[in-house]
Amino acid sequence: MSEHAPVILDVAGLTLSDDDRRRLAHPLVGGVILFGRNWESREQLTDLCAEIKGVREDLLISVDHEGGRVQRFRSDGFTHLPPMRRFGELWFKDAKGREGSGAMRAMVAATAAGYVLGAELRACGVDFSFTPVLDLDYGESSVIGDRSFHRDPRVATLLARSLMQGLLQAGVANCGKHFPGHGFVQADSHLEVPVDGRSLKAILEEDALPYEWLDATLTSVMPAHVIYPKVDSLPAGFSPRWLNEILRERLQFQGAIFSDDLSMAGARKIEGRDVSFTEAAVAALSAGCDMVLLCNESVNSEGGASIDEMLDGLSQAQSRGDWRANEVSEQRRLALLPCGPSVSWDSLMTEARYMRALQLLP
DSSP states (O other): OOSOOOEEEOOOSSSOOHHHHHHHTSTTEEEEEEOGGGOSOHHHHHHHHHHHHHHOTTOEEEEOEEETTEESOOSTTOOOOOOTHHHHHHHTOOBTTBTTHHHHHHHHHHHHHHHHHHHHHHHTTOOEEOOOBOOOOOSOOTTTGGGSSOSSHHHHHHHHHHHHHHHHHTTOOOOEEEETOSTTOOSOTTTSOOBOOOOHHHHHHTTTHHHHHTTTTOSEEEEOSOBOTTTOSSBGGGOHIIIIIIIIIISOOOSEEBOOOTTSGGGSEETTEEOOHHHHHHHHHHHTOSBEEEOSOTTSTTSSHHHHHHHHHHHHHHHHTSSOOOHHHHHHHHTTSOOSOOOOHHHHHTOHHHHHHHHHOO
């Protein structure tokens, strides 16, 4: 078995169980994604992150922490960050006689939000957040909605770039999602497989533009569990056409590609056929994903047996040659670990840059 740890999984509770430790030590596991059930307080979260790093220092500790309704840690001092739509609204609020001042204020505020988000997570030991959302707000998608910066790809791109600058100041990498765009479809891919019937030209000229424009800034990307039948019959996250031909070759993206959660309904059907977690993981890795996420399985009725089945299945599939470990993918995973030292929570609370960033939030 070569060195490539592509699986990001979840843990059940506030501390690690013996099963959690055993799974985290598995050579195919490269990280953890945390949820609200893993949160009680800052002290508890800090202890949990230290426990995870105690199993393996290189494990990537991640979370969906965007602001608005997608923010896992909301109490005990964590700042309630606004939904990204607020920054898009701020963009068009010019001060009297100062054309463009709203756009400048919005970018400064988005940078501040990125710094607050990243610095607070790192002060508790979390490495990485799956943010920003690059989907455009067509007013159709309930699952995206106010998570989107704006309908205009230019506004969305510049605000996302500003947020990513703030994350970088905190030493945190970023993840643009959901490639090539989830904002146009109404269906929620957590529950069904959305279909976007537009042409490749239409998508590249609108939804995928932020990925092209942010090429040098994005450190990772998460594809959508959406089918674009005029481009490929496979959902984007399982599509070599989308991931290799378009994202890697045409748009020249060099960072890491995560699958979206393989437990979502949108990931459990490939070309009309129900697939297992192992089949979905092999399909995603073979299509061009560097890492695959499997979420909320540690708390299922079998106590996470489905995670063990997928890890065993993925090991067997690798032995058979159904997928190959990729040294470049592993380097992309390691590149997402934080850069620079983090500060303690108490130090952060008196840091001038952090206190100023709080004042700049809308």
